[in-house]
Amino acid sequence: MTTPLLPSIPFANGTAPAEAKASAPSVGSARRIESDTGERAELLAIVLRAQSGDLNAQSELVRRYTARVSGFVRPIISQPSAVEDVAQMVFIKMVRRLGLLRDPMTFESWLFTLARNAALDYIRRAAAKIMMSTQSLVPHLLAFSVRALVAQTASPFRELLDTTPRR
Numbered sequence: 163m164t165t166p167l168l169p170s171i172p173f174a175n176g177t178a179p180a181e182a183k184a185s186a187p188s189v190g191s192a193r194r195i196e197s198d199t200g201e202r203a204e205l206l207a208i209v210l211r212a213q214s215g216d217l218n219a220q221s222e223l224v225r226r227y228t229a230r231v232s233g234f235v236r237p238i239i240s241q242p243s244a245v246e247d248v249a250q251m252v253f254i255k256m257v258r259r260l261g262l263l264r265d266p267m268t269f270e271s272w273l274f275t276l277a278r279n280a281a282l283d284y285i286r287r288a289a290a291k292i293m294m295s296t297q298s299l300v301p302h303l304l305a306f307s308v309r310a311l312v313a314q315t316a317s318p319f320r321e322l323l324d325t326t327p328r329r
Contacts, residue, residue, distance in 0.1 A: 202267075209266040212257075220260070224253045231277045238281040241288075248284050252277045 211219035232249045239248060255276050263272055 205269065206266050209260075209263070209269045213260045213263065213266065220257050223256065227273060228253075231273070234274060234277050235281040238278065239284055244284060248280050249277075251284075252280045255280065 208219045208222050212223055228249060231252050232245050235248045235252070236242065236245050239245065252273070256273060259276070263269060
């Protein structure tokens with residue numbers, strides 16, 4: 163018989179890891195499930211009110227999710243100064259499109275899909291701005307390069323012409 167490398171450390175409820183799988187949920191986890199169910203019911207009620215045009219409910223959704231949405235888009239756009247702008251766009255889209263949400267139970271995943279899409283739209287717009295500014299510089303850079311090339315090649319010819327005796 164082999165001995166385990168790590169000793170069996172009991173969980174907070176006093177059961178060993180092997181016993182925990184077979185035991186019923188603890189009182190704490192039952193309360194957590196009831197709490198989650200109550201929070202979901204409350205969120206559902208707020209979403210339904212917001213869908214019907216209740217401004218207080220819409221404000222409550224913005225208040226509840228501002229920090230989470232901001233934290234979600236921050237690593238996507240990797241530009242801290244734009245996080246507030248993107249989060250604001252997410253909530254504007256949320257309010258405008260709440261009527262299109264078919265199942266209020268999916269509100270949270272729907273909201274974070276809006277957040278992801280808004281962050282990706284921001285990245286696309288930023289990239290397009292960079293491309294446009296770069297494209298507007300290309301003719302100027304080419305003209306400058308041609309002038310510099312002419313100046314470099316013309317200088318030796320001028321010297322040669324200046325030093326050559328005239329007839």
